[in-house]
Amino acid sequence: MMERSYEKYFREGRLPHIWCPGCGNGLAMKAIVMAIEEKGLPQDETVIVSGIGCSSRASGYMDFDTLHTAHGRAIPFATGIKLANPRLHVIVITGDGDCTAIGGNHFIHGCRRNVDLTVIMFNNEIYGMTGGQGSPTTPLDRLTTTAPYGTSVRPFDACHIAMAAGATYVGRSTAYHVRHLAKLIGEGIDNKGFSFIEAYVQCPTAYGRKNRLGSGADMMKHMRDSAVMLSAWEKLPADKRQGKFPIGCFLKREVEDFNTSYEELVDRAGGVR
Amino acid sequence: MSKARLMQGNEACAEGAIAAGVNFFAGYPITPSTEIAESMAKLLPKKDGTFLQMEDEIASFGAVLGASLAGAKAMDATSGPGFSLKQELIGYGACAEIPCVLVDVQRVGPSTGQPTAPSQGDIMQVRWGTHGDHPVIALSPWSVRETFDLTVRAVNYSERFRTPVILLMDEMVGHLRERVELPESVEVYPRRRPHESRAEGYEPYRPASDGVPDTADFGQGYHIHVTGLIHDGTGFPAGSPTVTRDDIRRLHKKIERVGEEIIHVEESFLEDARFAVVAMGGTARTAYEAVREARKEGIPVGLLRLITVWPFADAALLRLAERVDSILVAELSYGQLVREVDRAVHGKARVELCGKYDMTSLTPAEILANIRKLAGRDA
Numbered sequence: 001m002m003e004r005s006y007e008k009y010f011r012e013g014r015l016p017h018i019w020c021p022g023c024g025n026g027l028a029m030k031a032i033v034m035a036i037e038e039k040g041l042p043q044d045e046t047v048i049v050s051g052i053g054c055s056s057r058a059s060g061y062m063d064f065d066t067l068h069t070a071h072g073r074a075i076p077f078a079t080g081i082k083l084a085n086p087r088l089h090v091i092v093i094t095g096d097g098d099c100t101a102i103g104g105n106h107f108i109h110g111c112r113r114n115v116d117l118t119v120i121m122f123n124n125e126i127y128g129m130t131g132g133q134g135s136p137t138t139p140l141d142r143l144t145t146t147a148p149y150g151t152s153v154r155p156f157d158a159c160h161i162a163m164a165a166g167a168t169y170v171g172r173s174t175a176y177h178v179r180h181l182a183k184l185i186g187e188g189i190d191n192k193g194f195s196f197i198e199a200y201v202q203c204p205t206a207y208g209r210k211n212r213l214g215s216g217a218d219m220m221k222h223m224r225d226s227a228v229m230l231s232a233w234e235k236l237p238a239d240k241r242q243g244k245f246p247i248g249c250f251l252k253r254e255v256e257d258f259n260t261s262y263e264e265l266v267d268r269a270g271g272v273r
Numbered sequence: 274m275s276k277a278r279l280m281q282g283n284e285a286c287a288e289g290a291i292a293a294g295v296n297f298f299a300g301y302p303i304t305p306s307t308e309i310a311e312s313m314a315k316l317l318p319k320k321d322g323t324f325l326q327m328e329d330e331i332a333s334f335g336a337v338l339g340a341s342l343a344g345a346k347a348m349d350a351t352s353g354p355g356f357s358l359k360q361e362l363i364g365y366g367a368c369a370e371i372p373c374v375l376v377d378v379q380r381v382g383p384s385t386g387q388p389t390a391p392s393q394g395d396i397m398q399v400r401w402g403t404h405g406d407h408p409v410i411a412l413s414p415w416s417v418r419e420t421f422d423l424t425v426r427a428v429n430y431s432e433r434f435r436t437p438v439i440l441l442m443d444e445m446v447g448h449l450r451e452r453v454e455l456p457e458s459v460e461v462y463p464r465r466r467p468h469e470s471r472a473e474g475y476e477p478y479r480p481a482s483d484g485v486p487d488t489a490d491f492g493q494g495y496h497i498h499v500t501g502l503i504h505d506g507t508g509f510p511a512g513s514p515t516v517t518r519d520d521i522r523r524l525h526k527k528i529e530r531v532g533e534e535i536i537h538v539e540e541s542f543l544e545d546a547r548f549a550v551v552a553m554g555g556t557a558r559t560a561y562e563a564v565r566e567a568r569k570e571g572i573p574v575g576l577l578r579l580i581t582v583w584p585f586a587d588a589a590l591l592r593l594a595e596r597v598d599s600i601l602v603a604e605l606s607y608g609q610l611v612r613e614v615d616r617a618v619h620g621k622a623r624v625e626l627c628g629k630y631d632m633t634s635l636t637p638a639e640i641l642a643n644i645r646k647l648a649g650r651d652a
Contacts, residue, residue: 011496014509044494049339060498060509065491067342068500069335070365076332080339080347081491083323084297088343088492106335109328262323269318 022216024175024201055122072103132206168193287312289424364403390632445555543575
């Protein structure tokens with residue numbers, strides 16, 4: 001059992017956090033520092049970059065150089081940081097709306113560009129901070145404040161997007177499987193390239209209540225019961241997959257990261273590093 | 274001085290950026306600013322710098338802001354539609370006090386407008402484009418050599434005041450080719466550095482004696498927090514009226530306090546003038562020629578050229594209005610600069626507009642005709 005040594009990664013003066021009772025964001029944030037601890041990232045050389053929304057408030061609680069950017073723009077800011085100072089480890093915290101709606105273009109191009117970033121998307125399937133509007137990951141036939149008669153547009157699977165767009169590490173876990181989530185984030189940190197990890201988190205306040213999904217704990221029980229490890233998922237017949245979803249590492253591929261390619265470009269240009 | 278070269282305004286902008294220490298450029302192609310990105314793509318890899326073509330206009334300015342926070346001197350260049358898209362992040366840069374330069378080579382708008390055709394219709398967007406109260410520094414060159422010089426000045430001001438600085442070019446100067454000699458080296462304002470340790474109570478947004486904070490770069494061990502939320506000296510958001518008022522006031526005061534030191538104007542033929550033309554950028558060249566022609570006709574007219582567009586040259590305009598009877602504002606728009614001049618002169622001189630918005634630049638003859646009218650000599 002690992003020694004509890006996470007306190008040093010938090011700005012205690014900034015706590016307690018603003019998240020509602022039962023929210024899963026704290027668990028996802030903890031998984032990130034577990035991975036940072038496990039991988040031994042130097043605290044002075046790690047930057048946490050976030051967008052706007054509930055998820056993105058995490059940066060303020062974490063004791064690193066932290067950047068709370070504009071809505072949807074965490075990946076471009078993080079790209080600038082990593083290219084300006086490649087020594088820095090850059091971790092991006094974003095939400096489902098931030099990443100796949102307003103920041104969707106940056107998300108897919110981030111995957112394509114393959115800058116060495118670890119992007120963790122807290123997916124609560126709702127716009128929580130603004131009070132429960134539907135997001136691109138809200139499932140069909142759910143109630144939101146902007147879909148009072150039920151959502152009628154199919155949701156995105158952000159992991160599918162990341163895989164198709166060229167990310168070099170893609171995985172998903174949940175707030176219930178926090179150690180598993182930390183393991184995936186650690187693998188994302190290890191991957192020298194654009195890593196995308198979806199952290200499925202519960203929002204009992206703005207989403208669960210409206211859809212009668214119960215308390216935060218009830219929503220986590222649902223994660224426990226419906227998340228299936230990828231190896232088991234692949235063996236499940238189609239009819240058994242109903243209402244379930246896979247978790248695990250979906251993709252890992254070897255592609256030269258942007259900084260390495262850029263160094264080669266500098267050599268071709270006859271530049272000096 | 275280096276040996277003379279034939280160079281375009283946009284190329285001189287890139288050369289000026291490199292001379293001033295810019296080592297990061299992110300951009301998106303847009304006419305008539307594209308040559309700046311193309312020049313940077315050629316130059317930066319040779320100079321230990323990073324060039325990045327991003328997926329859109331917003332991303333490129335976001336990357337610039339991130340790069341600056343990580344210690345780079347960073348620049349982006351665009352034109353009207355792209356400038357519109359970047360407005361939110363310009364406000365972010367002003368609020369979070371991130372040094373960087375954004376070049377806007379103006380073209381005819383609104384919307385897609387008339388690509389490549391000259392205009393000066395962004396002057397008010399430069400000032401008021403992003404939401405909320407914020408300060409702005411914008412500089413406008415009238416020649417290729419001055420484009421080099423003002424790019425250097427823009428980079429230096431951005432570092433000194435820790436704010437985005439806009440180089441407000443127009444298509445005429447951007448695509449103008451002239452023989453220029455560039456200096457071997459220029460004076461460079463260094464990145465501000467913290468003077469305290471964390472243990473000594475360092476706060477990244479506490480202002481130094483000049484009202485500007487000595488914010489650390491990422492990776493220096495200070496564990497700073499940067500946000501677009503209104504914040505106090507610690508950099509963390511604070512939902513109090515006092516903090517909000519103090520933060521917004523300080524953003525303005527850090528630039529207001531230096532007053533006319535950064536407000537550059539150039540006067541020509543104004544010593545004995547009864548009439549004046551006010552212009553900026555490429556249009557000021559046309560106006561200069563028109564004023565010389567008018568002088569040949571015996572009209573006592575001079576030119577006041579705005580080099581710093583924002584903060585506005587209120588004091589210089591007021592002094593001018595106290596000396597001359599009437600002022601002609603020559604600009605390539607339906608009338609934007611003229612409103613600001615009219616405000617600044619407090620009724621002490623008559624202000625007339627010589628505007629044009631048909632995708633062609635003003636000619637000396639057109640401005641001369643308006644000078645004659647101003648002087649009561651229209652035959």
